[in-house]
Amino acid sequence: MDWIALYPTWYDPAMGSGYWIALIATIHVVFSHASVGAAIFFAWLINKAYREDRPELLTFVKRYGLFLLIFSYVMGSITGPGIWYSTTVGSPKGISALIHSFVWKWATEWVFFVIEVVGVYMLIYLVGKVDKRTHTLVAFIFAGASYATMMLILGILSFMMWPGSPEWFAKGGTFYSFFGPNTFAQLLIRTGFAMAITAVVGSIVASAFKDAELKREVLRKLAAFGLLGSVIMFVFYFWYLHTIPENAVEVFRNRMPGWFYPAVVTSYGLMVIYFLTTLFNTRILNPVLASIMLVVVTFMGLFPTEITRESMRKPYVAGQYVYSNQIIARDVPGMDIHAELPKVAEKGILKVHPFLPENYRTITDENRLEVGRQIAIIMCSNCHQVTRTEGIRPLTDYLGGVTDVARIKRYLQGTVVAGNIMYMPRIPLKPAELDALAAYLADLNAHAH
Ligand code: HEC
Numbered sequence: 001m002d003w004i005a006l007y008p009t010w011y012d013p014a015m016g017s018g019y020w021i022a023l024i025a026t027i028h029v030v031f032s033h034a035s036v037g038a039a040i041f042f043a044w045l046i047n048k049a050y051r052e053d054r055p056e057l058l059t060f061v062k063r064y065g066l067f068l069l070i071f072s073y074v075m076g077s078i079t080g081p082g083i084w085y086s087t088t089v090g091s092p093k094g095i096s097a098l099i100h101s102f103v104w105k106w107a108t109e110w111v112f113f114v115i116e117v118v119g120v121y122m123l124i125y126l127v128g129k130v131d132k133r134t135h136t137l138v139a140f141i142f143a144g145a146s147y148a149t150m151m152l153i154l155g156i157l158s159f160m161m162w163p164g165s166p167e168w169f170a171k172g173g174t175f176y177s178f179f180g181p182n183t184f185a186q187l188l189i190r191t192g193f194a195m196a197i198t199a200v201v202g203s204i205v206a207s208a209f210k211d212a213e214l215k216r217e218v219l220r221k222l223a224a225f226g227l228l229g230s231v232i233m234f235v236f237y238f239w240y241l242h243t244i245p246e247n248a249v250e251v252f253r254n255r256m257p258g259w260f261y262p263a264v265v266t267s268y269g270l271m272v273i274y275f276l277t278t279l280f281n282t283r284i285l286n287p288v289l290a291s292i293m294l295v296v297v298t299f300m301g302l303f304p305t306e307i308t309r310e311s312m313r314k315p316y317v318a319g320q321y322v323y324s325n326q327i328i329a330r331d332v333p334g335m336d337i338h339a340e341l342p343k344v345a346e347k348g349i350l351k352v353h354p355f356l357p358e359n360y361r362t363i364t365d366e367n368r369l370e371v372g373r374q375i376a377i378i379m380c381s382n383c384h385q386v387t388r389t390e391g392i393r394p395l396t397d398y399l400g401g402v403t404d405v406a407r408i409k410r411y412l413q414g415t416v417v418a419g420n421i422m423y424m425p426r427i428p429l430k431p432a433e434l435d436a437l438a439a440y441l442a443d444l445n446a447h448a449h
Contacts, residue, residue, distance in 0.1 A: 037198025172334030192232030199226025345428035372440025
């Protein structure tokens with residue numbers, strides 16, 4: 001058999017698989033960062049409370065800790081597996097690439113995660129029940145374990161963008177896949193984000209305190225913590241852009257609209273202004289305003305890095321060798337991985353896809369449109385809306401309403417099939433396949449309203 005390793009495509013015509021993954025991941029990122037930031041803040045606050053003999057500060061640890069348990073840990077534990085489920089069906093080859101390189105890193109991360117969960121319970125329920133030293137020690141272990149989970153996951157995440165160092169392609173192995181300047185730049189940006197989001201979530205809890213003096217003090221500490229976080233994010237975002245390989249920067253430059261940079265600077269600027277305002281005027285804060293700010297800061301804090309990351313790694317989904325449409329584009333000798341693209345080019349996707357109904361493998365006048373639709377779903381739907389004329393990057397948008405099959409064919413031949421577009425995979429369709437795709441797209445245009 002000439003099959004290559006492909007799975008059935010998960011196609012959601014309304015939203016697209018990519019946006020489902022993004023939605024679940026965004027929720028997860030908020031909760032997980034809120035817990036890492038809180039762990040650091042707790043360690044500092046608990047240490048301070050015992051040193052200066054100010055047990056009232058522990059009230060915040062107790063209240064916020066409980067809130068965190070429900071808010072972060074329950075939601076984080078639901079959306080975490082949610083990412084696994086959605087990426088496994090949305091991008092099985094991408095997730096497989098990560099598992100093959102990082103299975104032990106993930107296992108290690110789980111160990112730290114278990115320590116973290118036990119730690120947060122201990123921290124909250126042992127307030128006042130154990131001696132100062134033990135409680136402080138628990139706080140520091142909790143903070144260390146939280147940060148370790150973030151660091152481990154980040155090494156894996158940044159591999160999606162780019163393997164730690166270019167030697168990885170030839171040599172393989174953890175050392176080259178995991179560590180790289182890009183990993184550390186991301187770690188620092190996320191540390192800043194964790195601090196900022198903790199400041200906002202913490203102020204939802206602290207602004208409800210009855211004791212005015214305690215409320216003011218905790219809110220100010222949180223604002224300072226958030227301010228520091230925003231500055232860290234801002235500074236390291238620009239370092240991050242320098243750790244990206246040249247071709248990715250090129251893609252980024254060409255694809256980003258002119259307003260993107262000003263929008264990034266404005267987002268960070270607004271965060272700084274918000275924290276400065278609350279630092280000097282804690283009275284304006286109440287739980288409602290703080291909750292609204294949570295949504296705003298989530299958006300402002302995540303938007304620059306996430307959009308940048310998503311746009312720059314195109315057309316790949318992982319390690320600069322798995323295309324978003326799941327086809328392996330290049331050899332990776334270090335991991336004994338062989339490119340599948342040449343086989344697709346030689347035999348045609350209809351012959352090498354293991355999950356295609358037999359009657360679609362050969363194109364006839366009767367099945368042409370249906371096969372064209374299947375090709376669009378398999379090869380393009382990861383990044384484009386392919387069955388309607390509206391939605392996310394609809395394919396028909398690039399065809400200007402043309403219904404002339406020969407014209408569409410010529411255009412796709414020169415762009416997609418030739419592989420001339422840097423942010424899109426090369427898609428080597430056989431002439432009959434291109435014919436079917438063009439016929440289907442012409443038909444879609446003809447029926448567009
Ligand atoms: C890895 C994701 C990805 C896949 C898979 C993909 N595209 Fe694209 N494609 C893009 C992106 C990103 C753009 C740029 C969109 C923009 O800037 O509006 C694009 C643009 C295009 C354009 C416009 C080209 C231009 O001059 O900018 C055409 C035509 C196109 N895609 C067709 C296809 C077809 C047909 C398929 C499947 C056979 C496909 N694409 C698969 C990501 C993808």
